[in-house]
Amino acid sequence: MLRSMVTLNANLNCKCVSMPKNVWPMSANWCQYSTQLSPQLVPNEKFNAFVAQMNAEKRMANxxxxxxxxxxxxxxxxxxxxxxxxxxxxxxxxxxxxxxxxxxxxxxxxxxxxxxxxxxxxxxxxxxxxxxxxxxxxxxxxxxxxxxxxxxxxxxxxxxxxxxxxMTTRRRDASYLNTNYLRQIMKTNEELLSYLVYGKHFDVLDLKLRFYIISQLEQYICHTFFKNHQILPFGSSIAGLGTPNSDLDLVLVPNKLSEDQLSREGDRQRLTTNLNLIADLLQHSVPYYSHFSRILKARIPIIKFGFELAPIDIDLSIEISPHSVHSGVYMSAYLNHCILLHPCVRDLILLLRVWAKQHKLLKPKNWSTHIVYNGFTSFQLTALVIYFLQKQEIVPPMRQFLSHTSDRFILSRRDVSTLELLSEFLEFVLSLRCEWEAISILDGTTFPNPEPHLPIWMQNPFQTELNMCRNITPVKFDKFLEITHLSSEIMKTKAFNLVDIFDKDLHMNSYANGSKTSRIDVENLFID
Structure with a gap:
């Protein structure tokens, strides 16, 4: 059976591309190969500097x-x-x-x-x-x-x-941009860019308030039932990509490795018992926390709750890997390292998050915790942007960041602007051959897709046999490509208005103009 993906445009031209011969089937050999590629999470100088800065904030929070x-x-x-x-x-x-x-x-x-x-x-x-x-x-x-x-x-x-x-409420933060209003008040694309990226800036209070929460939770959790443990933050708030309404992701980790440390295979029941204990303790003994939700059947069980005096939702998990430091902390350190290399890294990621949210391509903040979302999450979109920046030699592959070698990354494009990178990213996404190639931000490259029936395969950098985009359905991915195509066409015009790519009716307007791009699977139309 020949697999092919057909792109239909306004004039109904069809372009068929045959499948490469070197596509690997999903097999035990692939899983064994990918496991060998998993990085060893041993703290190096760059990671230790990030943790030292985080610990300094925790000490100040006392x-x-x-x-x-x-x-x-x-x-x-x-x-x-x-x-x-x-x-x-x-x-x-x-x-x-x-x-x-x-x-x-x-x-x-x-x-x-x-x-x-x-x-x-x-x-x-x-x-x-x-x-x-x-x-x-x-x-x-x-x-x-x-x-x-x-x-x-x-x-x-x-x-x-x-x-x-x-401080705005969580519901207000989820509102969409009024593009008609922005067209009237924003005179230039640069002015709109500054408004979208820095309009809801993560300021000193946002950071200090989150570390205050960590300090308070450690007081009740780590000084009682979980001595010799500490709470580490990770995610957007710590990586440098946070907004005032960003979630606070936390993990309870042991100060030192011990023989009785939990493992994914050995003691999941003990893990859920400990999470229930923490939830009961916080719910009945600590003020200012409410709306508890226990997600204990997920691959990584967590408890979710909210801080009543600020728009901060908190996710708390327990480290159950054989490593002394949670992989999410390593990812936060890597993202923070990338942001410090070039100012456009942060701006591009935040701008694309606003763009994706405007077109309902991102998981809504109020999405039910008990229902799997079948589209992009903020982290998945961020990983895709990071892969693009790796190919542009603006940020290093993650494996280079995790290594203990003294090799220094050489930045190749220092004078590029955020708007230039935005236009290039949109074209880059459309050029990806996701049917046949899987994406690795660990090495900054692609490899044959082990599951070609999935719309996109992006390697989990810490468990390399896993696809961290497995939840994304073909329908959602097709919509993502359609909005990407329409936005790219707008930015190709000589005097484009940046606000046009944020028009939430962009997808519907394409029908009226007869230029809608759709991506369909025509596997059954071809026979060997």
Missing amino acids: RYLLIEDKCNSLAKLNAHNLSQLLDTRVNHIHRWSFNQNSCALVELNEDNYYLRRDIRRNFGCDDSRRSQLTVKTNGLKFITLKTCPRLSPNKTNSGNNDVIRE
Whole structure:
């Protein structure tokens, strides 16, 4: 049987391409070969530098204090006033509001703080120790301000110039771009690019708030039932691709390898038991966390929950690989390394995420956790962009990043712009022969597709026998190619308007213009 994919365009020209003879069938030999290619996750200098920076943020988070304001008094308090009340120096106050909650993240000069006896009730703390002048609150990472504390007349706040940031809800963040409005206010493509990439910038508060959450969770999880463990973050928020509404991906890992460490093959029941224990502990003992969902039958079981005082959804898993560090942390370190090599890397990834989301090509944020999504996720799209950048010699293959050799990656294109890369990426995707070639970001190359019946095969860089795009169906992939083709045609025009590729009716307009591109499988039309 001859396999062929036919591209139909407006004038109904057909182009048939025969299948290469060296396509490998999916077999035990392939699995054995791919397993041998799996990298050994041994920390090297680049990875250790990334982890050192992450640990520094975690240590700083031990000095963060969360204040929930029940009486709208935070605007009247500055760092000097809080220093009086907490009996320690306050370095900075980050203020925000979310769902009618006024909050502040306070950076203290020390890990410990003290509450004066006369204001403990104002902060919602236990008032049973009346005989003491102060109450040491080492480890208490949050307080509730119930009434405005009385301040000394000679030290009254003279005004606070800090901006109180308004955080949007998760639902509002999922809204689509109003392209008609953008056409009116954005005069140039560069102006629109800056708005889309930096309009929802991941700022200092977003990062510090996530590390505060990590510090608080470690206090309750790692200091009780899971001693000698720590919580490590990974994903977009840590890699440098985060937005204020990005999820916080966390993994509980042992500080050192031990013989009784969990394994995927040996003790899945123990793993789910531990996740249930953590979920019960957080749900009933720790404030500000809600909407718990236990996804225990997935390939990698997780618990999902939300932070009530900011638009942050949290995914927590337990490391069960034989490695001391979670593979997601390695991926985050690699992505962060790529972003630091060239500023266009981050801009291109974020721009394409907005583009894919606008055309409903990405998994929605409110998608049910119990239903497998049959389209692209943000990570899968990011991996495809990384492969494109590897072929452009802008970022190195992942294996080179993971290696312990002293070979330095030489950047070949320093002066390229984000818009140039965007146009090249769209054409690059259309040139891929996904029916016959599988993609490897581990080596920055392709190899014969082990499962040609799947629309796209992208190698998991840590378990190389797995296809990390296996969930994508032909219908979803065809739509992705159609939108890519239409967007590419727009960018080929001499004076194109960038906002046109974000028109959510782009797909429907192609029908009216008679130029819709469709990709269909015509396997049954050909017989040997």
